[in-house]
Amino acid sequence: MDSANTRGGAPPVPVSITLTVNGREHRLDIDTRASLLDVLRERLGLTGAKKGCDHGQCGACTVLLDGRRANSCLALAVANDGAEVTTVEGLAEAAGAAGEGGLSPIQEAFVERDALQCGYCTPGQLCSATGMLAEAAEGWPSFVTEDLAAEPPALDDAEIRERMSGNLCRCGAYVNIVAAVREVGA
Amino acid sequence: MRPFTYERADSVDDAVALHGEQTRYLGGGTNLVDLMRLGVEQPDRLVDVTRLPYDQITVAPDGGLLIGATVRNSDLAVSWSVRQTHPLLSQAVLAGASGQIRNQATVGGNLLQRTRCSYFQDITKPCNKRDPGSGCPARKGENHNMAIFGHSTACVATHPSDMAVALAALDASVHVHSREGKRVLPLSDFYRFPKDDPSRDTVLKPGELITEVEVPPLGMPSSYRKVRERASFAFALVSIAGALKVEDGVVQDCRIALGGVAHKPWRAHRAEEMLRGVAATKENYLRAADAELESAHPLRENGYKIPLARNLIVRTMLSLGEGA
Ligand SMILES: Cc1cc2nc3c(=O)[nH]c(=O)nc-3n(C[C@H](O)[C@H](O)[C@H](O)COP(=O)(O)OP(=O)(O)OC[C@H]3O[C@@H](n4cnc5c(N)ncnc54)[C@H](O)[C@@H]3O)c2cc1C
Numbered sequence: 001m002d003s004a005n006t007r008g009g010a011p012p013v014p015v016s017i018t019l020t021v022n023g024r025e026h027r028l029d030i031d032t033r034a035s036l037l038d039v040l041r042e043r044l045g046l047t048g049a050k051k052g053c054d055h056g057q058c059g060a061c062t063v064l065l066d067g068r069r070a071n072s073c074l075a076l077a078v079a080n081d082g083a084e085v086t087t088v089e090g091l092a093e094a095a096g097a098a099g100e101g102g103l104s105p106i107q108e109a110f111v112e113r114d115a116l117q118c119g120y121c122t123p124g125q126l127c128s129a130t131g132m133l134a135e136a137a138e139g140w141p142s143f144v145t146e147d148l149a150a151e152p153p154a155l156d157d158a159e160i161r162e163r164m165s166g167n168l169c170r171c172g173a174y175v176n177i178v179a180a181v182r183e184v185g186a
Numbered sequence: 187m188r189p190f191t192y193e194r195a196d197s198v199d200d201a202v203a204l205h206g207e208q209t210r211y212l213g214g215g216t217n218l219v220d221l222m223r224l225g226v227e228q229p230d231r232l233v234d235v236t237r238l239p240y241d242q243i244t245v246a247p248d249g250g251l252l253i254g255a256t257v258r259n260s261d262l263a264v265s266w267s268v269r270q271t272h273p274l275l276s277q278a279v280l281a282g283a284s285g286q287i288r289n290q291a292t293v294g295g296n297l298l299q300r301t302r303c304s305y306f307q308d309i310t311k312p313c314n315k316r317d318p319g320s321g322c323p324a325r326k327g328e329n330h331n332m333a334i335f336g337h338s339t340a341c342v343a344t345h346p347s348d349m350a351v352a353l354a355a356l357d358a359s360v361h362v363h364s365r366e367g368k369r370v371l372p373l374s375d376f377y378r379f380p381k382d383d384p385s386r387d388t389v390l391k392p393g394e395l396i397t398e399v400e401v402p403p404l405g406m407p408s409s410y411r412k413v414r415e416r417a418s419f420a421f422a423l424v425s426i427a428g429a430l431k432v433e434d435g436v437v438q439d440c441r442i443a444l445g446g447v448a449h450k451p452w453r454a455h456r457a458e459e460m461l462r463g464v465a466a467t468k469e470n471y472l473r474a475a476d477a478e479l480e481s482a483h484p485l486r487e488n489g490y491k492i493p494l495a496r497n498l499i500v501r502t503m504l505s506l507g508e509g510a
């Protein structure tokens with residue numbers, strides 16, 4: 001926590017919350033200031049979701065929050081009491097592919113297509129792609145969708161790039177990320 | 187971040203009763219939590235309003251919309267009714283932020299997001315909006331993305347919301363509640379120009395809660411365009427929400443609102459007036475755009491917004507007219 005603004009001397013405010021993370025329920029005593037990302041990483045030891053920026057700008061902290069992709073760095077844990085969270089650690093199980101070496105379809109495609117270099121953005125890319133494919137399956141349009149009043153189009157590269165634009169990759173692995181998402185979205 | 191207590195409101199009465207001096211309402215938190223982390227906002231209490239019963243979009247018999255303040259940005263953008271009757275609103279929301287942030291952000295929070303002026307976000311710098319009377323370094327400093335209309339010596343910032351630009355073009359109004367009761371504010375009077383008090387973005391009084399946004403029917407083709415420094419996931423340099431009705435080659439009605447150019451969405455009334463009743467031609471669109479932009483006052487680094495805005499107006503009207 002940055003110290004500059006705690007000088008007022010007000011004491012931290014403790015609260016109890018319940019989170020169901022990757023199918024397991026946890027009761028947690030936390031500080032109201034804790035982000036969902038910090039709770040996942042520091043309290044539950046789930047270090048898959050990354051803290052790239054802590055300002056909503058990079059997508060490395062993306063998880064599925066009640067089934068939808070969200071930036072866990074901007075989500076206050078206390079405001080998500082009772083929520084169901086899926087992190088990259090739980091993607092395979094959520095896809096019914098648990099077990100030794102089991103991977104979800106998008107994880108499989110990332111491996112096949114070499115859709116990563118350093119891997120730092122990858123957990124966020126995987127959770128984001130999982131959420132994005134579900135949105136597309138529900139018929140959600142995007143900003144590049146030509147006619148909003150028509151059935152949404154197939155996920156071509158322009159659609160994939162627009163829908164995945166909240167996930168930055170400093171290694172520039174975009175070409176293969178798009179290919180992996182295209183394969184699963186087809 | 188300064189410690190704060192967290193309360194969850196179950197009703198409007200609850201929410202406004204819980205609001206004290208250093209309280210902020212919490213929507214998705216995508217702007218507020220960020221600003222708290224930066225030290226720009228230092229509330230001692232958050233009142234979470236996301237469970238209030240305002241999470242629906244209702245379509246009125248006349249085709250107007252009543253949009254609950256806790257509707258998530260994604261749900262607004264993908265709503266089938268909104269896409270069919272008010273596509274510029276869907277597009278404007280889809281043009282904003284990222285898929286993740288739109289899933290978290292609420293309509294009320296989107297309207298009240300603060301400026302992205304980098305001096306405002308940096309608590310080591312002076313800024314009249316954050317710290318009244320401390321000065322405005324943007325005026326003579328880095329101002330390539332600041333306002334060209336309606337700025338003052340005190341502040342040259344722009345309002346960042348894409349959604350609000352579409353709502354300005356749509357003549358929307360905002361329903362707000364306080365302990366004194368309810369009032370309805372036309373969006374045109376909701377946001378303020380900075381004048382000598384940039385600390386206030388809107389005319390809202392402390393503790394007023396947004397509950398709904400009302401949008402009248404539109405009944406003409408519309409669209410939202412946005413120019414930014416990269417193809418996606420960036421705030422607008424200039425954006426436009428436009429609508430146009432052409433019959434027998436003559437403009438019957440039109441709407442033009444610009445984003446990224448002022449402290450509030452800039453409704454181009456002058457251009458609209460010039461276009462109603464004239465031939466739907468490129469020359470007329472250009473003339474109207476130039477007339478509108480006559481009142482612009484660019485700063486040292488943002489003169490480029492004038493041709494950008496002009497081209498956007500012409501381009502948008504031309505493409506909307508093509509369908510007629
Ligand atoms: C990286 C990034 C990129 C972005 N890009 C864009 C973009 O391109 N275009 C764009 O338009 N936006 C963009 N945004 C901003 C985003 O749209 C806003 O953060 C979001 O809409 C705010 O909604 P929220 O519910 O999370 O608000 P919160 O952060 O919860 O609240 C914002 C403000 O509104 C107040 N508030 C919330 N609800 C109410 C209510 N019902 N009544 C009264 N007050 C209320 C809060 O007290 C707070 O002051 C971006 C954000 C990020 C982080």
Ligand code: SF4
Nearest residue numbers: 303313322341342343
């Ligand atoms: S433009 Fe406004 S927000 Fe930016 S530094 Fe000046 S006063 Fe602050």
Ligand code: FES
Nearest residue numbers: 052053054059073
């Ligand atoms: S860490 Fe959350 S978006 Fe960058």
Ligand code: FES
Nearest residue numbers: 117119169170171
């Ligand atoms: S693989 Fe290195 S940041 Fe994306």
